[in-house]
Amino acid sequence: MIQIIKIAWRNIWRNKLRSFVVIFSIVLGIWAGLFIMALTLGLNEQRMNGAINTYLSHIQIHNPDYINDPNIKSYISQPEQTLAALRQNKNIKAFSERTIVMGMVSSSKGAYGVRLMGINPEQEKQVSDIHTLLTSGTYFTKFKRNPAVIGQKLADKLGAKVRSKIVISFQDLNNDIISAAFRVEGIYKSSSSRYDEYNIFIKRDDLNRLGHLNGKIHEIAAICPSINQVDEVVKSLQVAIPDSKVQGWDEVAPELGYAQEMMSSVIYIFMGIILFALAFGIVNTMLMAILERRRELGMLMSVGMNKIKLFSMIVFETIFLSSIAVPVGMLLSYLFIQYFAHKGIDLSVAAKGLESLGISAIIYPYMPGHYYFSITLMTVLVAFLSSLVPAKKALNLNPAEAVRSI
Amino acid sequence: MSIITTKDLFKIYNAGSEIEVRALNGVDLNIKEGEFTAIVGPSGSGKTTLLNIIGGLDQPTSGSVIINETEITNLNANQLIDFRLHNIGFVFQAYNLIPVLTALENVEFIMMMQGEPQDLRQKRAKELLKAVGLERETNKRPNKMSGGQQQRVAVARALASKPKFVLADEPTANLDSKSTAQLLDIMANLNKEEGTTFIFSTHDQRVIDRARRVITLDDGKIIADE
Ligand SMILES: Nc1ncnc2c1ncn2[C@@H]1O[C@H](COP(=O)(O)OP(=O)(O)OP(=O)(O)O)[C@@H](O)[C@H]1O
Numbered sequence: 230m231i232q233i234i235k236i237a238w239r240n241i242w243r244n245k246l247r248s249f250v251v252i253f254s255i256v257l258g259i260w261a262g263l264f265i266m267a268l269t270l271g272l273n274e275q276r277m278n279g280a281i282n283t284y285l286s287h288i289q290i291h292n293p294d295y296i297n298d299p300n301i302k303s304y305i306s307q308p309e310q311t312l313a314a315l316r317q318n319k320n321i322k323a324f325s326e327r328t329i330v331m332g333m334v335s336s337s338k339g340a341y342g343v344r345l346m347g348i349n350p351e352q353e354k355q356v357s358d359i360h361t362l363l364t365s366g367t368y369f370t371k372f373k374r375n376p377a378v379i380g381q382k383l384a385d386k387l388g389a390k391v392r393s394k395i396v397i398s399f400q401d402l403n404n405d406i407i408s409a410a411f412r413v414e415g416i417y418k419s420s421s422s423r424y425d426e427y428n429i430f431i432k433r434d435d436l437n438r439l440g441h442l443n444g445k446i447h448e449i450a451a452i453c454p455s456i457n458q459v460d461e462v463v464k465s466l467q468v469a470i471p472d473s474k475v476q477g478w479d480e481v482a483p484e485l486g487y488a489q490e491m492m493s494s495v496i497y498i499f500m501g502i503i504l505f506a507l508a509f510g511i512v513n514t515m516l517m518a519i520l521e522r523r524r525e526l527g528m529l530m531s532v533g534m535n536k537i538k539l540f541s542m543i544v545f546e547t548i549f550l551s552s553i554a555v556p557v558g559m560l561l562s563y564l565f566i567q568y569f570a571h572k573g574i575d576l577s578v579a580a581k582g583l584e585s586l587g588i589s590a591i592i593y594p595y596m597p598g599h600y601y602f603s604i605t606l607m608t609v610l611v612a613f614l615s616s617l618v619p620a621k622k623a624l625n626l627n628p629a630e631a632v633r634s635i
Numbered sequence: 636m637s638i639i640t641t642k643d644l645f646k647i648y649n650a651g652s653e654i655e656v657r658a659l660n661g662v663d664l665n666i667k668e669g670e671f672t673a674i675v676g677p678s679g680s681g682k683t684t685l686l687n688i689i690g691g692l693d694q695p696t697s698g699s700v701i702i703n704e705t706e707i708t709n710l711n712a713n714q715l716i717d718f719r720l721h722n723i724g725f726v727f728q729a730y731n732l733i734p735v736l737t738a739l740e741n742v743e744f745i746m747m748m749q750g751e752p753q754d755l756r757q758k759r760a761k762e763l764l765k766a767v768g769l770e771r772e773t774n775k776r777p778n779k780m781s782g783g784q785q786q787r788v789a790v791a792r793a794l795a796s797k798p799k800f801v802l803a804d805e806p807t808a809n810l811d812s813k814s815t816a817q818l819l820d821i822m823a824n825l826n827k828e829e830g831t832t833f834i835f836s837t838h839d840q841r842v843i844d845r846a847r848r849v850i851t852l853d854d855g856k857i858i859a860d861e
């Protein structure tokens with residue numbers, strides 16, 4: 230068998246161009262597969278992290294009724310107990326209480342439905358990165374009276390700039406309409422323009438005073454030292470405060486978790502298509518290599534090379550080609566992905582559409598190690614399977630015909 | 636003692652159709668150990684067909700081939716491959732050698748398939764290459780050798796498996812007259828010294844002159860045997 234392997238190895242160098250074409254197409258297949266995978270995973274990872282850092286935080290606590298109907302009356306029933314539970318939990322790094330009311334904002338240009346987020350700026354900074362996303366103005370540091378931080382998209386619709394006056398109105402607990410003038414202090418732009426359009430931040434004190442909501446909390450957003458701790462912390466908090474609903478980020482926005490799962494099946498389907506094309510190429514090229522060597526193979530069969538040896542020889546030839554190609558493809562993809570993981574790929578040309586989906590314009594490809602492994606395995610398997618077809622074909626050669634056809 | 640016996644061999648291509656060809660039309664043949672036999676005849680007379688069937692590369696339409704008491708026409712494809720490996724040496728007109736192996740490796744290869752141990756193979760391969768006058772070309776690959784040298788390697792390879800006989804279909808067809816004479820000297824010598832049985836087909840009168848028995852085929856029939 231060693232001799233057969235030696236012959237197979239030497240055979241692949243007989244037609245260098247052809248071997249190179251096969252190697253190159255395997256390398257290209259692996260590279261394309263891995264890179265697209267890394268791009269998709271990176272995109273998703275970024276979307277997820279972006280959503281967590283800006284909107285979701287790790288854990289959210291509400292009145293159970295609030296989840297289906299975010300009504301002003303559905304505030305957390307035992308705020309003191311809840312806050313105490315959060316303070317006591319070592320795995321809560323920070324949290325922020327929010328008073329949230331649905332209302333309207335209007336300027337001379339029009340009126341729009343919005344969600345009023347009454348926050349404590351210092352607390353809020355620790356659970357959300359909105360304060361880092363300002364395109365103009367400041368984050369609750371300059372204006373004394375009724376400051377507001379609004380999204381870019383909303384500002385555009387309202388024709389508002391920093392210092393512009395806007396009027397906010399909502400129904401308080403007694404269904405009385407409350408209206409008050411606010412001044413735009415900052416304008417933020419997150420990766421989701423739909424979010425920016427809808428969410429206005431004002432000071433919790435201001436909202437509570439206007440709506441007579443003192444001491445009421447609609448939402449608590451909390452973060453853990455690490456995202457991996459979320460499940461465990463959610464469980465222990467839920468036990469401590471059974472009257473409230475404690476949710477991890479993946480429960481608040483299940484679509485993000487699904488997207489992750491779906492992404493990996495899409496990736497495998499995609500990879501499957503690439504590998505199918507690859508198999509097709511290998512089969513064709515190797516078939517050609519066999520037809521070209523009909524007489525030689527016929528001679529080998531004539532002088533007594535048995536079918537197992539002949540079959541193995543062809544299979545080894547294909548395996549050698551792929552075992553050159555696979556490491557090269559892997560290394561190339563690895564370097565490529567690492568480089569762009571660092572530098573990012575600027576998709577701002579196509580970014581308008583992406584942004585409304587909560588995806589930022591610069592993508593950092595990302596590829597966990599185990600995918601390299603499974604893709605290698607898949608490729609090697611496909612190369613092996615595609616070697617069986619030409620090897621089978623070689624067996625069907627009739628030695629008499631093959632040596633005759635001169 | 637006869638080592639090859641054919642009985643009433645027929646090979647008919649495209650039987651029953653308009654382009655039916657009777658490549659062999661009832662061939663009865665007996666070849667004894669130690670013969671040096673030429674099969675001659677015009678182009679298309681059935682020489683290659685006969686050699687292929689005797690060599691177990693092809694099956695006759697009817698009739699039988701008996702080699703050393705084995706009726707090879709009854710063997711299946713796998714048995715035939717094994718039978719060829721251990722009993723028959725082949726020299727073809729061209730494409731005899733594995734291009735990626737050296738002369739020595741080519742000769743060794745057949746013994747390797749027989750499962751001979753490496754030291755024994757190498758020793759015998761060297762001896763055989765010496766016997767065909769190629770002791771200095773052992774490490775050359777076929778494309779670095781002349782046509783005559785390649786055919787001599789093929790003869791050495793054919794003998795390496797210690798076959799009962801060697802079949803050679805027009806072994807000199809691609810050779811110049813000097814190489815032809817050289818190859819025939821070697822074959823005749825092996826025949827005389829070692830008693831190796833050779834059966835070869837040819838068109839070449841100089842080759843025919845060297846044979847000790849000449850079987851003439853025409854239209855798939857033996858018309859002369861002297
Ligand atoms: N596969 C085939 N199908 C149909 N006819 C065939 C086939 N192989 C050989 N023949 C025919 O059988 C006849 C005998 O052919 P064969 O090759 O045995 O002749 P040959 O004596 O070796 O001729 P040459 O001297 O040209 O080598 C020829 O007429 C040939 O055309």
Ligand SMILES: [Mg+2]
Pocket residue numbers: 682683684804
């Ligand atoms: Mg012929």
